Amino acid sequence: PVDVKCADGLCGVCKCTLVAGEVEHRDFVLSAAQRETTVILCQSRAAKAGGVLKLDI
Numbered sequence: 001p002v003d004v005k006c007a008d009g010l011c012g013v014c015k016c017t018l019v020a021g022e023v024e025h026r027d028f029v030l031s032a033a034q035r036e037t038t039v040i041l042c043q044s045r046a047a048k049a050g051g052v053l054k055l056d057i
């Protein structure tokens with residue numbers, strides 16, 4: 001389970017560590033540097049259809 005508060009990509013509560021994979025970031029809270037290593041789970045997704053993200057949750 002993942003804790004969620006806003007579910008709109010605004011608060012950052014659902015942030016987790018990205019281990020591997022290419023992400024389409026759809027949040028409004030992460031900096032460009034943060035996007036290299038973290039993902040906002042309530043809004044972001046794999047960059048390509050059928051893509052796989054490995055996360056440390």
Ligand code: FES
Pocket residue numbers: 003004005006007008009010011012013014015027040041042043
């Ligand atoms: S729950 Fe707020 S950013 Fe995901």
